[in-house]
Amino acid sequence: MAYKMNWKNFAILLSCAALFGSCKDGKLFGKKKAKSDVTGWNYNDKNQGGYQVALEKEQPSGPGLVFVQGGTFTMGATEEDVMSDWNNIPRRVTVNSFYIDKTEVANVHYREYLYWINTVFDGDEYQAVRNGALPDTLVWRSELAYNEPMVEYYFRHPAYNNYPVVGVTWKQANDFCLWRTDRVNELALIQKGFINDKSIKNVSGIGQENFNTKSYLLGEFQATPGKGARSKNNPLKNPNGTPRTNVTFEDGILLPNYRLPTEAEWEYAALGYVNQNPMPTKNDKKRGEELVTNKQVYSWSQNVNGLRDTRRGSWQGTFLANFKRGAGDNMGVAGGLNDNAVYTAPVNSFYPNGFGLYNMSGNVSEWVADVYRPLSSTDENDVASYRGNHFQTIDMTTGKPERDSLGRIKYRYVTDEEAKKRRNYQKGDVINYLDGDSLLAGVSYGYGKTTLISDHSRVIKGGSWDDRAYWLSPGTRRFLEEEQSASTVGFRCAMDRVGSAAGNGRKSGIEYKQRKQNNRKK
Known part of the structure; x- marks a missing residue:
């Protein structure tokens, strides 16, 4: 046996x-x-050319972001235009899936940004850079109000750490997004061992030599490899099969850029329609239905009256946003305050909307990416609507990409000569496309003479602590010059979604099981 x-x-x-x-x-x-599938050659095989292809992977969510599944909605006013602006005429548009911050950017976040700038750019030659990033705390001043405590304490005192940063211009908000992109991607490379972790301790005074995502990808920023890059277990390989120390965007490790949301994205996210549509199950046996409430007024509502309550009605009558109820009433009566905030409130206060986003109505109005035009609804595309394109390309004047004094890759604007033979656009600057200037030479808005609208006017959305309820509707819109700021205006960041628009774990398109077809015998 x-x-x-x-x-x-x-x-x-x-x-x-x-x-x-x-x-x-x-x-x-x-x-x-x-x-x-087209040549039959192996991928990732040093014996067959060594062409490296990363395994298909999902896009991770960056810090602070929430995934917003895109879709179709009615953009614009959903109640009577009591201001007679005629600048938000309803229209159907489609928004691609994207990510957006769960909350507004807070004072503590912006101070982190300033700390990094003051540390990295501490030389006298960078004084203008340091000063240019500072928020304008004087926005709290008013000729007939005692607001000096807010001027002195609001941005710096730890009691206001989690309150939304204000006094930030559109340009400053945009720069914050650029900085955030680089810090998130730099940390991802450090954590995976592709950049030496000791580089974090040596950032003081490095100026131009700071990590920049685009500079790194183009080889203009030389990072000191970490242990993971030199390890034989490094999953990234050169064509000859040896470990590769530099990461490319094709490897799926680096995230897309943080940026300001477009107006269409912001408004779509604010409405939070996802709660009103049956979502498909994970195995996709049950698909969602196209149910859209086109008359929703506020970001927190699930019906046309703006009411939201539990089964017992315990939330009825409470404030679901920070706003001004009426003249002289910014927070109610002592002992029975209605929103517990005379000015701003913490960024994670009040009830989140259908996407889990806080303060999309009230607290502070928010910068979005778009250049303001009253009739955007009649001009822009019905998919991924946006006005503000001024196309750029990498500056190759010296024959190769170069960095500027801040360590960022230099870009230049596309010229009309370069664009004139294209079919999809014929000018580099298309901010005024179909808006007069591109059709009639010499036509302009006459800024400061006949209007306050210019190519530097940016849209603000959402209403603030000092606004009546009308401005809290996601469909309302106003504007402010991108070099200006206010005590009622803050911002939040967004990020592109790559891959499946349905979200992680769900493929684009609809896949049907293959069935054997019975051939009929003749």
């Missing part, structure tokens, strides 16, 4: 050896290496 068992064990060992032997030439337990 024992003799027979030994022969049996020996047979098993022989079969295992044969199985492991099949690992040669790209096979592993019967699975072959990925190969090209």
